[in-house]
Amino acid sequence: MKASAIAHPIQGLIKYHGLADVERRIPFHDSISVCIDALHTITTVELDGSLKDDLVIINGKGISGKDKGRVAVVLDALKDIAGHPDHLRVMSENNLKEGKGLGFSASGFAALGVAASKALGVEIDDKGLSEVVRLGAGSATRSLAGRFAIWYANREGRSYAEQLVTSSGMNMAMVIVPIASDVRTDEAHAEVLGSPLFEARLRIVDEMIEIMKTAIEKGDISTIGHLAEEDTLNLHAITMTGRSHMILWEPNTIRIIREVLKMRQAGIQAWFSIDTGPSVFINTLMDQAQEVTSWLRRAACGDPITSKVGDAPKLIDQHLF
Numbered sequence: 001m002k003a004s005a006i007a008h009p010i011q012g013l014i015k016y017h018g019l020a021d022v023e024r025r026i027p028f029h030d031s032i033s034v035c036i037d038a039l040h041t042i043t044t045v046e047l048d049g050s051l052k053d054d055l056v057i058i059n060g061k062g063i064s065g066k067d068k069g070r071v072a073v074v075l076d077a078l079k080d081i082a083g084h085p086d087h088l089r090v091m092s093e094n095n096l097k098e099g100k101g102l103g104f105s106a107s108g109f110a111a112l113g114v115a116a117s118k119a120l121g122v123e124i125d126d127k128g129l130s131e132v133v134r135l136g137a138g139s140a141t142r143s144l145a146g147r148f149a150i151w152y153a154n155r156e157g158r159s160y161a162e163q164l165v166t167s168s169g170m171n172m173a174m175v176i177v178p179i180a181s182d183v184r185t186d187e188a189h190a191e192v193l194g195s196p197l198f199e200a201r202l203r204i205v206d207e208m209i210e211i212m213k214t215a216i217e218k219g220d221i222s223t224i225g226h227l228a229e230e231d232t233l234n235l236h237a238i239t240m241t242g243r244s245h246m247i248l249w250e251p252n253t254i255r256i257i258r259e260v261l262k263m264r265q266a267g268i269q270a271w272f273s274i275d276t277g278p279s280v281f282i283n284t285l286m287d288q289a290q291e292v293t294s295w296l297r298r299a300a301c302g303d304p305i306t307s308k309v310g311d312a313p314k315l316i317d318q319h320l321f
Contacts, residue, residue, distance in 0.1 A: 002046035003118035004319045007111035008035040008310030009103030010142050011174060011273060011281045013228045014205065014212050015235050016151065018192030025138045026159045028192075029205045031151050032212050033103075033142040035310030036174060041104060043092040043111035044320040045119040051087035058092045058108070074109060074136040075116055082120040090116075091320040096305075099178025101248070101277020105185065107313075109133045109140035114313045130160035146312025148216045150209070163312070167219025172309060173289035175270075177302040179250050179278040188276045191242025198238050225271030225283040232274045239276075250278040252302060259299050268292060 016031035048055070056063050056071050063071070075088055092111065094104050113133035117124060124132070126144075133140035141161035142149040151161040192198045208227060215223035239246050253274065260282055263270045270292050273281040284292050286308070293304045 001119050001121065002044065002319060003115045004042060004044040004316050005111045005114035005118070005313050006040050006042050006316050007107040007114065007143050007313035008037060008146070009039050009041070009107040010035055010139055011103060012139070012275045013224065013273070014208050014231050015275060016138060017201070017235050017238060017276075018189050018198070019138070020153070024159075025134050027138060027151070027153045029202060030153050030209050031142070032148065032164070032209060032216075033139065033151070034148050034172075034174070035143060035146055035312075036103065036176065036307045037310035038176070038305050038307030039094070039096055039102060039104070039107070040310075041092060041094050041107035041111045042316070042318070042320060043090065043108065043115045045112070045115040046089045046321075047084070047086045047119055048089045049086045051089065054087045054090065056090045059094060059097055070136045071112065074112060074132055077132045077135060078113070078116050078120055078122050081124060082122045084120050088116065088119065089321070093320060096178060098180055099279045100181035100183060101275040101279040102176070102178060103139060103143070103275065105137040106139035106143035109136035110143035110313050112136065113140070113144060114315065118315055126162070127158065127160045131158065134159060144313060147309055150213065164213060165217050167217060170219040170221075170309070171286040172221045172224065173284050173286040174307045175282040175284060175289055175292045175296070176305045176307060177252070177256055177280045177282075177296065178305070179252050179280065179302065181248070181250060181278045183246075183248055183277060185276045188239055188246055188248060191239050191244060191246050194243030195238040195241040197241055201234055201238060221283070221285060222269060225269070228273040228283060229271040232272065236274065248277055249274070253278045253280055255299070256280045256282075256296065256301050259296060259301055263292065263295055268295070
């Protein structure tokens with residue numbers, strides 16, 4: 001059987017950093033994210049008994065080694081549930097190929113989980129599938145949940161994500177500036193235990209989670225934006241003070257941060273947010289998104305993309321092969 005799914009990548013609002021259990025991809029603390037409607041991954045999966053191994057093509061290139069291993073652990077978990085020994089043909093495409101720190105590993109594994117489950121005829125609930133896609137990429141749990149989501153590090157012995165209650169009047173927009181980099185996210189997450197600041201983060205993150213949940217429920221975009229910006233600085237301070245003194249930002253990252261600060265001085269409600277990479281999200285109001293975009297273009301800060309909040313993954317009829 002052949003099945004295809006579309007999923008949206010995420011922006012971390014209260015970001016996770018580091019893994020308490022690397023093999024099972026269980027984080028040290030809960031985290032909250034929002035899906036990005038303007039960006040997506042489409043993945044097609046088909047059973048193919050003629051293959052001697054699973055065939056995985058991402059953005060037009062076959063993958064192998066560690067990258068294929070991450071895909072295999074998800075597919076093998078679903079095959080075990082299905083009791084199906086056949087190999088799978090997998091093709092996945094992101095609608096944006098440039099830029100690091102945009103959450104595409106989250107959408108990639110969320111789309112893979114939905115499409116592969118359908119192709120294999122697997123009956124699995126949302127929590128169960130969340131735990132499966134987590135094995136490929138931790139943030140895939142939140143992409144799978146859709147919209148605003150919380151990923152629990154440990155809730156009654158399980159680590160999964162679920163969608164948060166959101167104000168019906170939410171008018172949040174995101175302006176995204178993709179920036180290229182060759183950094184690997186796993187390398188950045190490995191830095192946390194070497195930072196003297198990480199223990200301090202663990203002491204404050206639960207309170208930040210509760211404030212963010214309340215802000216999302218009330219549709220308080222100012223608090224969402226301010227707290228995501230504060231969390232960004234916290235996360236990157238930890239990375240920069242880890243064992244390798246890893247700096248993920250590029251020159252354009254700094255330029256955009258400075259422009260966002262100028263926007264606020266000019267009365268525009270805009271806050272920067274940066275995940276594990278150099279690309280920048282600017283959280284703002286829907287009716288100010290065009291003003292933010294125009295400002296960035298005038299300042300020659302790249303080619304910004306405007307987005308609303310994205311939904312959970314869904315099956316689609318448009319197959320990639």
